[in-house]
Structures are given as C-alpha cells and as structure tokens.
Amino acid sequence: MSALDDNIAKLDGFLGRFRETGILNRIAGADVAGSEGVFQSTSPVDKSVICEVAHGSAADIDAAATAASEAFPAWRDMPAKQRRDVLIRIAEGIEARAEEIALCECWDTGQAYKFMSKAALRGAENFRYFADQVVQARDGQHLKSPTLMNVTTRVPIGPVGVITPWNTPFMLSTWKIAPALAAGCTVVHKPAEASPLTARLLVEIAEEAGLPPGVLNTVNGFGEGAGKALCEHPKVKAIAFVGESRTGSLITKQGADTLKRNHLELGGKNPVIVFDDADLDRALDAVIFMIYSINGERCTSSSRLLVQESIREDFEARLIERVNAIKVGHPLDPATEIGPLVTEEHYTKVTSYFDIAKADGATVAAGGVALGDEGYFVRPTLFTGANNQMRIAQEEIFGPVLTSIPFETEEEALHMANDVAYGLTGYVWTNDLTRALRLTDQLEAGMIWVNSENVRHLPTPFGGLKASGIGRDGGDWSFEFYMEQKNIAFATGQHKITKLGAL
Numbered sequence: 001m002s003a004l005d006d007n008i009a010k011l012d013g014f015l016g017r018f019r020e021t022g023i024l025n026r027i028a029g030a031d032v033a034g035s036e037g038v039f040q041s042t043s044p045v046d047k048s049v050i051c052e053v054a055h056g057s058a059a060d061i062d063a064a065a066t067a068a069s070e071a072f073p074a075w076r077d078m079p080a081k082q083r084r085d086v087l088i089r090i091a092e093g094i095e096a097r098a099e100e101i102a103l104c105e106c107w108d109t110g111q112a113y114k115f116m117s118k119a120a121l122r123g124a125e126n127f128r129y130f131a132d133q134v135v136q137a138r139d140g141q142h143l144k145s146p147t148l149m150n151v152t153t154r155v156p157i158g159p160v161g162v163i164t165p166w167n168t169p170f171m172l173s174t175w176k177i178a179p180a181l182a183a184g185c186t187v188v189h190k191p192a193e194a195s196p197l198t199a200r201l202l203v204e205i206a207e208e209a210g211l212p213p214g215v216l217n218t219v220n221g222f223g224e225g226a227g228k229a230l231c232e233h234p235k236v237k238a239i240a241f242v243g244e245s246r247t248g249s250l251i252t253k254q255g256a257d258t259l260k261r262n263h264l265e266l267g268g269k270n271p272v273i274v275f276d277d278a279d280l281d282r283a284l285d286a287v288i289f290m291i292y293s294i295n296g297e298r299c300t301s302s303s304r305l306l307v308q309e310s311i312r313e314d315f316e317a318r319l320i321e322r323v324n325a326i327k328v329g330h331p332l333d334p335a336t337e338i339g340p341l342v343t344e345e346h347y348t349k350v351t352s353y354f355d356i357a358k359a360d361g362a363t364v365a366a367g368g369v370a371l372g373d374e375g376y377f378v379r380p381t382l383f384t385g386a387n388n389q390m391r392i393a394q395e396e397i398f399g400p401v402l403t404s405i406p407f408e409t410e411e412e413a414l415h416m417a418n419d420v421a422y423g424l425t426g427y428v429w430t431n432d433l434t435r436a437l438r439l440t441d442q443l444e445a446g447m448i449w450v451n452s453e454n455v456r457h458l459p460t461p462f463g464g465l466k467a468s469g470i471g472r473d474g475g476d477w478s479f480e481f482y483m484e485q486k487n488i489a490f491a492t493g494q495h496k497i498t499k500l501g502a503l
Contacts, residue, residue: 003333003334004330004332004333004334007103007113007332007333007334008332010099010100010103011103011104011106011107011332014100014103014104015050015051015104015107018050018051018197018200019050019051022038022051022052022053022054023041023051023052023053023054023196023197023200023220024054025054025056025060025064025217025218025219025220026200026203026204026207026216026217026218027060027063027064027067027214027217027218027219028063028064028067028070028071028213028214028217029207029212029213029214030213032054032060032063033054034053034054034055034056034057034060034220034221035055035056035057035059035060036055036056036057036221036225037055038052038053038054038055039052039053039055039193039222040052040053041053041108041193041194041195041196041197043107043108043110043375044109044110044339044340044341044342044343044347044375044376045107045110045330045331045339045340045374045375046374046375047344047374047375047376050107050108050197053193053196053220054219054220054221055220055221055222055225056190056219056220056221056225056226057221057225057226057229058225058226058228058229060219060221060226061188061190061219061221061226061229061230061233062229062233064188064217064218064219065159065188065230065233065235065236066235067213067214067217068159068186068187068188068214068215068217068235068236069158069159069186069235070214071186071212071213071214071215072156072158072159072185072186074212075181075184075185075186075212075215076155076156076184076185078184080134080135080137080138081134081135083134083181083182083184084131084132084134084135084182085210086181086209086210086211087127087128087130087131087134087178087181087182088127088128088131089209089210090127090178090205090206090209090211091124091125091127091128091131092124092209093205093206093208093209094120094121094123094124094127094174094202094205095121095124097120097201097205098117098120098121098124099117099120100201101119101120101123101170101198101201102116102117102119102120103116103332104197104198104201105119105120105168105169105170105195105197105198106331106332106339107197107331107332108169108194108195108196108197108198109166109167109168109169109194109195109342110295110331110339110340110341110342110375110376111167111168111294111295111297111331111339112294112295112331112336112337112338112339113331113332113333113334113336114334114335114336114337115168115293115294116168116331119168119170119171120170120171122171122174123170123171123173123174123175123202124174125458126171126174126175126178126458127174127178129178129458129459130178130179130181130182130478131178131182133179133182133475133476133479134182137154137182137183137184137479137483138153138154138155138483139153140152140153140154143487146495147491147492147493147495148489148490148491148492149489149490149492150487150488150489150490151487151488151489151490152485152486152487152488153485153486153488154183154479154483154484154485154486155184155483155484155486156183156184156185156482156483156484157183157185157237157238157261157482157483157484158185158186158235158237158238159185159186159187159188159235159236159237160180160185160186160187160188160236160237160238160239160240160482161187161188161189161190161230161231161233161236161238161239161240162176162177162180162187162188162189162190162239162240162241163189163190163227163230163239163240163241163242163243163251164176164189164190164191164192164199164242165192165242165243166192166194166195166342166343167294167295167297167298167342167398168294168298169191169192169195169198169199170198170199170201170202172242173189173191173198173199173202174202175473176240176242176473177189177202177216179473179478179479179482180240180482181211181215181216182479183478183479183482183483184483185482186214186215186216186217187215187216187217188217188219188230188236189203189216189217189218189219190218190219190220190221190226190227190230191218191220192243193220193221193222193223194342194343195342196220199218199220200218202216202218203216203217203218223247227251228254231251231254231255231260232254232255232257232258233258234258236258236260237260237261238260238261238262238263238481238482239251239255239260239261239262239263240262240263240265240481241262241263241264241265242265242266242299243265243266244266244267244396245266245267245396245421245422245467245468245469248262248264248266248469248470251264252264261481262470262471263469263470263471263472263473263481264469264470264471265299265462265463265464265469265471265473266299266422266424266464266467266468266469267299267396267398267422267424267467267468268299268300268301268303268396268422268423268424268425268464268468269303269304269393269394269395269396269420269421269422270300270301270302270303270304270422270424270425270426270427270445271302271304271305271306271416271417271426271427272286272287272290272302272304272305272306272426272427272428272429273306273407273413273417273426273427273428273429273430273439274287274305274306274307274308274311274315274429275308275410275413275428275429275430275432275435276308276310276311277430277431277432278429278430278431278451279429279431279451280311280315282429282451283315283429283451284315284318284319284322285453286302286427286429286452286453287302287305287319287402288319288322288323288326289453290302290427290453290454291303291400291401291402292323292326292337292338292380292400292402293337295338295339295340295341295342295399295400296338296380296397296398296399296400296401297341297342297346297398297399299424299468300424300425300447300454301398302402302425302427303396303397303401303402303403304388304393304402304403304405304416304417304420305319305402305403305404305405306405306406306407306413306416306417307404307405307406307407308406308407308408308413309406309407309408312404312406316365316382316384316404319366319382319402319404320365320366320382323366323367323380323381323382323402324366324367326338326380326400328371328377328378328379328380338380338400339377340375340376340377341376341377341378341399342376343376344376346376346398346399347370347376347378349397349398349399350378350397350398350399350401351370351378353391353392353395353397353399353401354368354369354381356391356392357383357386357390357392357403360386360390360391360392361385361390362383362384362385362386362390362392362403363383363384363385364381364382364383365382365383365384365404366379366380366381366382367379367380367381367382367400367401368381368383378399378400380400380401381399381400381401381402382401382402382404383401383402383403383404384404386403386404386405387405388405388416388419388420390403393405393420394420394421396422410435410438410439413439414439414442414443417443417444418442418443418444421466421467422464422466422467422468423444423445423446423464423465423466423467423468424445424446424447424463424464424465424468424469425445425446425447425448425449425454425464426440426443426445426447426448426449427448427449427450427452427453427454428440428443428448428449428450428451429450429451430450430451431451436450436451444465444466445464445465445468446461446462446463446464446465446468446469446472447461447462447463447464457474458474458475459474459475459476460474460475461473461474461475461477462474462477463477
C-alpha cells in the first residue's frame with residue numbers, strides 16, 4: 001500500500017463518525033444541533049460531501065455566550081497552576097491526535113500533508129508556550145511616586161469571541177484560543193464554515209483534558225448569522241478575528257454598540273525585495289517557499305517579488321524552472337507540494353486573475369491554468385513584466401500566484417513596497433547591513449524578515465499596519481489583549497489633601 005493509500009484509509013476511519021452524526025455545536029459541554037438546521041461541508045479534492053454541519057444562528061451564539069459568561073468566574077479564579085496543567089494536557093492531547101488532525105485538515109481545506117503534518121504539532125506548541133506564561137500573566141509592576149506606591153495587575157477581560165479562517169484553521173485557532181484560556185478568559189469559537197472539522201476535534205481534546213464545560217464553546221455557522229451575532233453580543237467582551245480586511249472592518253462596526261475590543265489579523269500584499277548583492281540561491285528558495293507553500297493561502301505570503309533589474313532576467317529564469325517543477329496533487333500524498341484551493345468560490349477568484357494579468361499587460365510566465373475537473377486545482381503561477389499599479393500587484397489574490405516587478409534603486413524598491421493598502425510583512429534580501437537597517441526602518445510592515453523566510457518565534461509580536469490589522473499576537477502582547485490592566489495606588493504617608501469647603 002502506498003503512503004497515499006494508507007493516508008486515505010486512515011482518513012476514512014477518522015471521518016466515519018462525522019459522516020454518521022455530522023458535526024454538532026458544542027455549548028456548555030454538550031452537543032447541540034444548529035437552530036438553523038445543517039449545511040454541508042465538502043472537500044476541495046473531489047467536491048464530495050464530507051458531512052453535515054450544525055448551522056448555528058443568533059440563538060446558538062446567545063446560548064454559547066451565556067455558557068461562557070457563567071463559566072467565567074470559576075475559570076478566572078482557578079489557581080494558575082491548575083489552569084496551566086489543563087493547558088499542558090490539551091497540548092498532550094493534540095500531540096496524541098496529531099495525525100487525525102492533519103489528515104482531516106488536508107481533506108477539509110486542500111492543504112498538503114507535507115505542511116499540515118506539522119501544523120497540528122504547532123498547535124500543541126502554542127498551548128505549551130502559553131501554559132508556561134499562565135503564572136506570570138497577571139504579574140504587574142511596582143511604580144513608586146513621591147506620595148504613592150502604585151501596583152499594577154492584570155485581570156482577564158471576560159468571555160471572548162474567536163473567529164478563525166479556513167487556511168490552516170487548527171493552528172490559527174490554537175494561536176487565539178490558547179492565550180485566551182491562559183489569561184483566564186472563556187471562549188466562544190466560530191470556525192470558518194469552509195473548514196469545520198478540526199475545530200470540533202479541538203473542543204473534544206480540550207474537554208477530555210479537563211477543561212470545564214462552558215470554558216470553550218464552538219458554534220458553527222456563517223458570518224452574516226452566527227458571526228454577526230457573536231460580534232454584537234453584550235456578554236462577549238472582545239473579538240479576536242483572522243481573515244479578510246473587508247470583514248475586519250465589518251466586525252468593527254458590528255461591535256461598536258457594545259464597545260467591543262477587537263484584535264484583527266487581516267490581509268496582506270507582502271513584498272520580498274531581492275537586491276543584487278544578496279545570497280541569490282537562498283533568496284530563490286525563500287521566495288518560492290513563501291508564496292507557494294500552504295497553497296499560497298496565507299496572509300504572510302510574499303506575493304510581490306521586487307527584484308533588482310541587474311539580476312532580474314537570470315533570477316526570473318531560475319524561478320520559472322522551479323515553479324514549473326512544483327508538484328501539484330492529492331493533498332494526502334506526502335510528495336504533494338500544492339493541493340487544491342479551499343472552495344469553488346475561492347478557486348473562481350484566484351483563477352480570475354489569470355485573465356486580469358493578461359488584460360493589464362503582464363506575462364504569464366508559469367502556470368496560469370486550472371488542472372482537471374475533479375477538484376479545485378491550479379498550477380502555481382508566476383506573472384512577469386508587471387508594474388506595481390496593476391491589480392495583480394495591489395490586490396490580495398491569496399493563492400499560489402506571484403507577481404514579479406523590477407526595480408533599479410533602493411528608493412524605488414522602498415516606494416513600491418509601501419505603495420499598497422496593506423502592511424503585514426516584508427522580506428528583504430541583501431548583504432548590505434546599512435541598507436537593511438535603512439529599509440527596515442522605513443518599510444511599512446508590522447513584521448520584517450531580513451535574509452529569511454517567515455520563521456515564527458512565539459514570544460515576538462505578530463500583526464500588521466494599515467489595512468493588515470489592529471493589535472498584536474504573541475508573548476505578552478496576547479495577554480495585553482485578553483486582559484484588563486489595573487493600577488492600585490497606596491498612600492505611603494500623610495500627603496497634603498486639598499480641602500474644599502473647610503472653615
């Protein structure tokens with residue numbers, strides 16, 4: 001039996017129960033049918049129905065928010081070490097079911113097993129990291145003034161809503177949920193309707209690890225129903241969202257009446273700038289990895305290649321050869337590097353840019369075609385002969401599509417890098433240290449890597465500028481979002497108090 005056949009057989013066993021019972025909402029530790037009935041989850045691999053999913057609405061969100069509100073005091077007041085132990089057991093549960101999580105994620109999203117096999121373990125790493133921060137999360141500072149001893153502390157904000165996307169949904173869910181639970185918050189989670197499988201696995205693992213009922217609740221549904229209700233619910237104190245910039249704007253409006261705190265991790269049109277003095281072999285590897293891995297469906301992908309004109313011809317020739325050799329195939333085949341796009345809607349969006357590029361005068365140097373008719377497969381694509389004003393350089397395509405744009409000078413590269421609505425990440429390849437310092441100082445991006453692809457270090461801040469979002473994840477920055485800061489001032493003596501109305 002081949003590795004692909006073996007993975008298909010394992011997946012069939014994992015999906016058996018979902019096919020039989022569907023995916024139900026999980027509220028206060030109990031399975032709950034959707035008040036709007038069910039919707040179908042389909043696989044992008046062959047367009048087959050995976051299972052039925054509970055269709056949640058405002059009524060289900062209200063029940064989940066109430067459960068989270070009722071569970072909050074006990075979870076908030078649980079001794080930090082006990083909360084830490086629960087989170088560690090969740091990490092262990094994720095590790096024990098990593099293969100199930102990975103295979104389900106591949107079938108649900110079209111992501112290649114090559115990458116998803118590691119994404120589940122990354123989720124466990126998220127829980128372990130934030131478990132280790134539980135004790136110090138509430139630690140404050142001692143800020144002395146001439147008359148007062150000021151002591152700061154932090155307390156969890158309360159029940160929070162977490163809305164996660166369909167690209168690497170398990171890892172991104174843990175990225176939000178782990179620090180929320182570590183802070184002492186309770187959670188109502190609305191997963192993306194296109195990828196509900198692993199959200200169900202996460203809540204099962206959490207409860208099996210001893211997470212009390214109501215601390216993590218999962219409601220499936222659509223943005224206009226369950227999502228809107230979650231953003232508007234008065235018992236939900238904050239919303240952590242990952243997704244499109246347009247949706248982030250809508251979430252802000254929906255939470256305005258309840259003064260909801262928002263953390264928005266949104267889109268990007270990220271530049272990778274390659275200068276002629278760079279290590280071009282390593283730069284080529286990084287350019288390819290950061291746009292074609294994970295099907296190009298990630299916000300940090302370097303979708304604009306700004307390449308110095310003196311090396312452009314050779315660099316693009318090598319790029320074309322490599323892109324044409326990328327293996328597109330069944331996501332459960334360990335050799336596959338790119339699987340199908342997640343949904344028909346997204347497939348239609350991505351493929352529409354093939355004609356847009358031609359109409360704007362760019363060259364389709366590689367790819368630019370769909371593959372087969374069973375699923376939502378496309379060839380990895382490279383556009384050359386482009387300029388920074390074309391739609392393919394300004395709009396987030398969110399697929400395995402790279403636009404190459406030449407530049408002559410450092411000033412020109414910086415201008416083009418910043419001349420977009422987004423500001424999430426930037427990648428700079430140069431061996432000139434002073435140039436790297438100048439560029440990183442002026443580059444409008446929340447995260448910048450120099451001579452590196454995106455290598456995530458959990459204690460560092462993750463987030464963007466401009467239309468790429470508001471707020472930061474990672475390390476103590478996560479706790480700043482999920483917790484309220486308090487200051488307590490103690491008088492240290494008999495300081496003068498101004499008297500009013502005294503005779």
